[in-house]
Amino acid sequence: MKKRWIVGMMVLVMLAVVVVSAQARIKLVALPERGATIIRLDNPQATLIEEERVLTLQKGVNKVDFSWKGVSIDSDSIRLTVLSHPENVNLLNVSYPPNEAALVWEISSAAAFEEKVRISYLLRNIDRMITYKGVADKGEMKLDLKSHLILRNFSGEDFAKALVLLDYGEAFEQGIDHEETKQLLFLKADGTPIEKVWKFDAARLPWDPEKVSGNVGIPVTYKIENSEKSGLGKFALWGGKVRLYQDDGNGGTIFLGEDRATVDGKTAQIVPVGEKMEVYIGDSRDxxxxxxxxxxxxxxxxxxxxxxxxxxxxxxxxxxxxxxxxxxxxxxxxxxxxxxxxxxxxxxxxxxxxxxxxxxxxxxxxxxxxxxxxxxxxxxxxx
Amino acid sequence: MKKIGIMTIVGLIAVSAVAKIDLVTLPQRETVQMTIYNSADLTLVRESRALTLQKGLNKLQFSWANTLIDPTSLEMMAKANADKIDIFDLTYPPRVRELGLWSIKSGVSGKVPVEISYLTSGLSWRAFYMGTLSADEKTMFLKGYVRVTNNSGEDYENAQTRLIVGKVHILDQIAALARRQYPYGRPGTYPRPMMDMAPPEISREKSSMTYARAVQSSVATPKVIKKEGLSEYFLYTIAGTETIRTGWSKRLPSFEAKAVPVVNLYKYEEERYGRSVIRFLSFKNDKEHKLGETPIPGGMLKIYRAVDDEQHLSYEGQSSFKYIPVEEDVELNLGLVQNVVVEPKLMNQKTDRYLFDRNGNPNGWDEIQTWKMTVKNTRDVAVKIEIQRNVHARNWDLENKGEPGKYEKVDLDTVKYTLELAPRSEKVFEYVLTKHHGRRAD
Known part of the structure; x- marks a missing residue:
């Protein structure tokens, strides 16, 4: 299935020769596999990847080559953290070879170590979205609300297995390939009370509907409080597209409408605890x-x-x-x-x-x- | 033409090994229900299928190539053993278009009924009407129809068809969502131009067999349409099921009301209609008018009139109207007429009661106009006429002379006279309008 490796992220460990002037004898020491990987999605602006690898270091100065061909990494964001022997292993400097998506770490090691390191960087084009789906009862008093997390990976990198972290809740293990989108259920609240509101604003709607060729609809909004009594209220809800349906009383549903979650009439990035999420579903002509x-x-x-x-x-x-x-x-x-x-x-x-x-x-x-x-x-x- | 495919893959662990999938079943769609909206290009489809699941992890592949389905709206629910079946994710695999992969953990093995629902575009409906006036124009035989059109790319056979009246709010066009390369779009920029982004081709090939089928499925007796209100919508459910193949449309009767009492209403209002009389047909959507059971969806009404006993008709005109709630008055605009005439004539005008400023220039006065209104009904049926006069002044007085003496104030500078005229008759009345200008208006 993997037709091509868009990503070439490799770590090459090179043994630096003691004599600087002599022609460097580059020796490939190890091509370490990526260990535990964390995808942190807590910041909606950027996704942080943390991955652990074990470097086979020799005593002396080692050069470690890290390249990311075909993957969009902010090179200034790359960090290396030495985990096993922080007292004895030092990162001396970082250099960037010309015309290459790569960098070379110069690491000094007091002895030969199998050194566990953590590499972290900001990876572009991998993110998450939140969507909501609610089914109102026939009387429009309460709502069965579900929220899905959408993971989108267009970073160029396949993650076979990673720990995904959001800004709340437990981390969970999830693999996601390049160009793959995954929809995961992450919140469910049944019987959430809803309030239905009709709103006429004299500055926005025509005064005399008879003189208007189409019907003048009065906007209809549902309000859902992000609180414990709504079965929510544990954390701020992320903004996203909300689709509402209604039980038709015959075992089926109708689609009521969709909107971006708003708070006080403004599109919301988050709906804080205690605030009401407003969803404009359509216009009443009655x-x-x-x-x-x-x-x-x-x-x-x-x-x-x-x-x-x-x-x-x-x-x-x-x-x-x-x-x-x-x-x-x-x-x-x-x-x-x-x-x-x-x-x-x-x-x-x-x-x-x-x-x-x-x-x-x-x-x-x-x-x-x-x-x-x-x-x-x-x-x-x-x- | 069946483009929506489904298959179950059992016990698949390696996600990347899609090529090695084990195809177990290809379950048929058992029932299908379509709920079609008319204010947006949107249809909610619910279909039931029986999956054969094995205990443990199952993968179910759902594909919708060449349809107009919004993949983000896909949902599957188990209709039995729901507590033992965990549909835990939906994956849109890389580099494969129009395909979704559900991961299902099942605590049971065997047949499990599921419901799959999604939104699609390409199906639409509209309402239209035919009205036949009685010879005396006092009643109208009103027939309503709906026309359902399927351009979705998918044949929906034996589908329960429901129509929604109402104005739904959507953020994205379903057709646009259906055409996305990636269901939820993608972060960042597109690395290369998209190859196959053309809209799904709607096949128009129709064999003689499909034609025969369409004839076969035409109904012997008109179907009943069940109507009910839900939230801000009205739901019309067509009895039984319908087969509407892609590219086809179907006309279905929605209601009929015999002998709806109507009023021949004529209106004259220069600000809205110019110097012409406009004919309206007015009635109310209520019990008294043999209607009022449901709102009437907006549409075009063509009006005919019975001219003799042999059911010959004359065409009177047409009017498109907006959604009519129950209990609301309806006025159908049938266009301008020559056989009812309203002639306003300015008979006298003068100014009076001048005020002057310190320099001796006038800065306040009254303008007095005498208007004569002649109203003629040349028809052989009685008519009702509403004449609205706009005063074009903020401060004014109006005095009436002769019959009819009453007017109704519509808003701050508009008055309305309502007259009833017998067949072939004429009425004349006069009014004196005093407009206050400058300081006289203060």
């Missing part, structure tokens, strides 16, 4: 919001000596009809925006002020029900 401005007048007008209007307030009225055509109740989060300095004259629903110009309403809609928001406000000191 909740319809029709928003209109019914009044917009200048009041309290102040003029300068030239009788020009220099300052005024406004008298504005916004109404929003919210219809739930679903046969289930729904909770709609509605975001409204009022610019500048303002005060609310009368509003028939409670809201939270998210910031100076953002109002958030939580509107409980009964099944097949309708509600109307009426927001009467003044903007002050408009120039």
């Amino acid at each position: 909740i319809v919001v029709t928003q209109r401005k019914m009044r917009d007048k200048k009041i309290n007008i102040r003029r300068n000596n030239g009788n020009r209007v220099v300052l005024y307030d406004t008298d504005e009225l916004i109404t929003a009809k919210i219809e739930n055509f679903k046969d289930k109740p729904a909770k709609l989060t509605m975001i409204q925006h009022i610019r500048g300095q303002w005060d609310m004259k009368k509003c028939n629903m409670d809201y939270k002020r998210k910031d100076a110009s953002t109002l958030e309403f939580e509107i409980e809609l009964p099944a097949k029900g309708k509600k109307e928001l009426s927001m009467h406000y003044h903007r002050r000191n408009v120039r």
